[in-house]
Amino acid sequence: MPDISMTAIVLLCLAAAAAGWIDAVVGGGGLLQLPALLVGVPGVQPAYVLGTNKAVSVVGTTAAAFTYVRKGLVDVRAAVRIGIAAALGSLAGAFFAAGIDSAVLRPLIMVVLLAVLAFVLLRPSFGTAPGAVGPPTRARVIAGILIAGAGIGFYDGLIGPGTGTFLVIALVATLQLDLVTASATSKVVNVCTNLGALVTFAHQGTVLWRLAALMAVFNLAGGTIGARMALKRGSGFVRAVLVVVVVSLVCKLAYDQWLAG
Template identity: 50%
Template sequence: MDSATVTILLTAAACAGWIDAVVGGGGLLLLPALLVTAPGIPVATALGTNKLAAIAGTSTAAITYARRVKIDWAIAAPATALAIITAGCGAALAGAIPATAYRPVVLAVLVAVAVFVVSQPRLGTLAHPHRRTRARTITAVAVTGIAIAAYDGLIGPGTGTFLVLAFTTLIGTDFVHGSAMAKLVNAGTNFGALVVFAATGHVWWLLGAAMAICNIAGAIVGARMALRRGAGFVRTVLLVVVLALVARLGYDQWHTT
């Protein structure tokens, strides 16, 4: 790769780290950047290299949040443990399913998420601990540690956003606490997927390590901004990221039909 291409990828990694730390969805930026600037790169290799950068950022953000926010470990711990295993299973199947098979489904889900967030202006601005029941707790662990984690290993972009929304709607966290828990689970999904991609030779280590450093820098800035500005700021970024995901997937779908 020439210096211009590397610069573009490192910049994308830093921006993706910021997005991931605030609300998730950094893969929307970094994964397409890899596929566009490195023509011919296998999808699995792009996913694996992206995971190497992403795990650095999400882990850094998780530590930053954990130092400032009280984590609900009764949910976060089992969800993260499950996520490592499930994301690894998803990664083992990456590349076997064509984009045309999953893109319309993900697009429909994202449109529904955007409508839901817009129609619920108070969602995530305040915590609602009364929503947390035993059944909701089990559901939250299953949805985040199994369903969303499998999606991350198999596809990826938007995972952090789905995690934040899952915690917010299922157990009534505000966006800041939901984002903090999402980072822990997302670090687990990234780790599980990375192990599989590394074992199958689908990681560009040198490039991934350089992007990881930039991703960490972006994650530190993003986590601190989210903690300082609060739930309203996170909600705004969440909606922007969801709409951007819809636009990106809609564009891809339109150009392949």
């Protein structure tokens, strides 16, 4: 592990806790944790930052998924099917990523995010009404596999920012879930995709395991607290966090596109 100051370690742990909380509520914790690692561990190859980020994130995501599953909010069978499709889609996206100019994609993603933001703001009932009663129909599960799984998985492998947020929105649309249940289901899907990516990084030897283990403790705490808050406060709370995360994603992508040197 590279030499890291105690101040940097403390800040990284705090960032991991906050990222775990955001991920558990609505997704998008990487928006905070990945830049924190880039700043806190300078001089290492990007693959080590990405690998360490996945090793940390999978712990908090698993804790949040376990919390939601225990409350009976997740159709685990449907979520795992979507997760497998997402993992395969991510592999396909990563295959094409080398030939894609991210500077071209960022404006397109910002347009999509702004459309999502407008839709959520203009449709106050989106994801806040009670979800469909009983397990999702076969047709809706197939739609979830294709859109939330393969489609968003492909996007995750291709470029990545906002994957968790897009996943929550897609699950509301395809499976007719409320935002809390969609967030819960997305955690199981994220566990599948994170594990797939982590296996790859671990095989390549690009994980700073000691740093990841320390940050994972805080990510675990943040994920557990976030899941419990989402369960306690309901879909209105998740919707508010969703709006904040989408706005933050738009700002970050705009910075990367036009201001980053």
